[in-house]
Amino acid sequence: MxxxxxxxxxxxxxxxxxxxxxxxxxxxxxxxxxxxxxxxxxxxxxxxxxxxxxxxxxxxxxxxxxxxxxxxxxxxxxxxxxxxxxxxxxxxxxxxxxxxxxxxxxxxxxxxxxxxxxxxxxxxxxxxxxxxxxxxxxxxxxxxxxxxxxxxxxxxxxxxxxxxxxxxxxxxxxxxxxxxxxxxxxxxxxxxxxxxxxxxxxxxxxxxxxxxxxxxxxxxxxxxxxxxxxxxxxxxxxxxxxxxxxxxxxxxxxxxxxxxxxxxxxxxxxxxxxxxxxxxxxxxxxxxxxxxxxxxxxxxxxxxxxxVTHTSLLIGLGVSAISDTGHAYAQNEKQLALYRQRVQEGNLPLFRGHILSREDRLLRQHIEELMCYHETRWYKVPECLPRLEEMEREGLVYIEPGRLTVTEKGTPFIRNICMAFDAHLWRNLPQKTLFSSGI
The missing domain is CATH 3.80.30.20 (tm_1862 like domain)
Known part of the structure; x- marks a missing residue:
């Protein structure tokens, strides 16, 4: 509880x-x-x-x-x-x-x-x-x-x-x-x-x-x-x-x-x-x-x-669709009229995007491994480790040198565990509600 x-x-x-x-x-x-x-x-x-x-x-x-x-x-x-x-x-x-x-x-x-x-x-x-x-x-x-x-x-x-x-x-x-x-x-x-x-x-x-x-x-x-x-x-x-x-x-x-x-x-x-x-x-x-x-x-x-398939290139077609090249994300216009206008003008209908840094790609890998396999490994100790120590005391994760494993008790809180790795969020904590609740 x-x-x-x-x-x-x-x-x-x-x-x-x-x-x-x-x-x-x-x-x-x-x-x-x-x-x-x-x-x-x-x-x-x-x-x-x-x-x-x-x-x-x-x-x-x-x-x-x-x-x-x-x-x-x-x-x-x-x-x-x-x-x-x-x-x-x-x-x-x-x-x-x-x-x-x-x-x-x-x-x-x-x-x-x-x-x-x-x-x-x-x-x-x-x-x-x-x-x-x-x-x-x-x-x-x-x-x-x-x-x-x-x-x-x-x-x-x-x-x-x-x-x-x-x-x-x-x-x-x-x-x-x-x-x-x-x-x-x-x-x-x-x-x-x-x-x-x-x-x-x-x-x-x-x-x-x-x-x-x-x-x-x-x-x-x-x-x-x-x-x-x-x-x-x-x-x-x-x-x-x-x-x-x-x-x-x-x-x-x-x-x-x-x-x-x-x-x-x-x-x-x-x-x-x-x-x-x-x-x-x-x-x-x-x-x-x-x-x-x-x-x-x-x-x-x-x-x-x-x-079950892994490709390094995902192309998203249609209003609001998101593409992923492995090193960049791009989202299409979210408004139907703007999407159609951009395409008719001969332009990719991109609304916003993000070029992934080396740190982004590393943290993305950790988060994907946790979301798929409930564990992740590292060679260099990540800066998020202090944020995970309380979760370890609560029995949600098990930390050993170079590895973190989510316990059965921690499985319901997998999103919270991933959030510990989210450097962007911790460096710029939201001032308003952006996401749905974890449970």
């Missing part, structure tokens, strides 16, 4: 280091960023942000546009293809694609024919590697058989469905009503077609959520037995996301120990069904690639989350 109260403070999720609020955009150089867009034998990762949704899910913190006007589809895809051509011109040879992920928003807001046009146009100027990993996010209410068949024919084998909670009361308050039978239909069709990996996103800490709703949800999930489960903490950040997260009262949210108890309940149930915990918030069956990657040391974490 005391540890939960102590460490339930605003803390980054560390999908990158430095975290976006600490990027130094004033010294960002677009030319240095472009220099990292290069031919590589290992292949590249491609993230495509498709931001439109027909309705607002009130828990959502993604960059999205709410509309029922599907007339946005074609112009947006035309802009994506123009943006891709700007990147394609930076390569001497056809780039090798090793990983593709369609995120949102709701990618299945777009028709199957529009998605096919987008992807075929991109793929026609690339080489698709034999082991390419392709995945997309789908909304159970609008992921059609045509979506599944079309994307499968293009090489997609992984599907991620946003479930969150099956309890009707919770679904209503978060404006995400999708009955079990709808999800079941999509899953069974995907497996019949040949999809080999299905992920369910679940969230704990949602308004009006109880131990009974968590237990019932996971019991229903187990009827479909997805290969992977992402079991996220609800991030309540209305100061960032506006009125969408103010459609319910603060008193409706489980807090601190009560919220953590929901996670522990879900975690124990998943382990009873033989799921193994991966990094932070993720679970996978023993023979799933994600679990095998953790065991053989090839698990990585980037802006797309946990991945």
């Amino acid at each position: 005391q540890l939960i109260e102590k460490y339930n403070i605003p803390v980054p999720r560390y999908t990158s280091y430095p975290t976006v609020p600490y990027w130094n955009s004033t010294s960002f150089s677009e030319e240095q960023f472009k220099a990292g867009i290069r031919d590589t034998e290992e292949g590249i990762s491609l993230y495509i942000h498709l931001p439109f949704c027909e309705s607002l899910c009130t828990y959502c913190g993604c960059n999205k546009y709410i509309t029922v006007n599907h007339g946005y589809e074609s112009p947006y895809i035309d802009t994506l293809l123009k943006e891709w051509q700007l990147y394609r011109a930076l390569f001497k040879y056809p780039p090798k694609i090793r990983e593709v992920h369609l995120g949102g928003g709701t990618p299945t807001f777009f028709s199957a024919s529009h998605l096919s046009h987008l992807l075929q146009a991109i793929f026609s100027s690339c080489e698709i590697m034999p082991d390419a990993a392709m995945s997309f996010e789908g909304h159970p209410n609008n992921t059609t058989l045509e979506h599944l068949q079309t994307l499968y024919a293009l090489g997609f084998r992984r599907l991620s469905l946003g479930i969150q909670d099956f309890d009707p009361v919770v679904q209503k308050v978060i404006n995400r009503v999708q009955p079990f039978c709808t999800v079941e239909k999509v899953v069974r069709e995907a497996r019949r077609i040949g999809y080999t990996s299905i992920n369910f996103d679940l969230i704990y800490g949602l308004p009006l959520q109880t131990s009974e709703s968590i237990s019932s949800t996971i019991t229903q999930v187990m009827q479909l037995y997805p290969e992977r489960i992402a079991f996220y903490s609800y991030a309540h950040v209305p100061w960032i996301k506006g009125n969408g997260q103010r459609l319910f009262s603060e008193k409706d949210l489980p807090k601190d120990a009560a919220k953590r108890a929901l996670y522990e309940l879900g975690r124990s149930m998943l382990q009873e069904y033989f799921y193994e915990e991966i990094g932070m918030d993720h679970f996978a069956l023993p023979d799933d690639e994600l679990n095998l990657a953790r065991q053989n040391g090839s698990l990585h974490r980037n802006f797309m989350g946990y991945t």
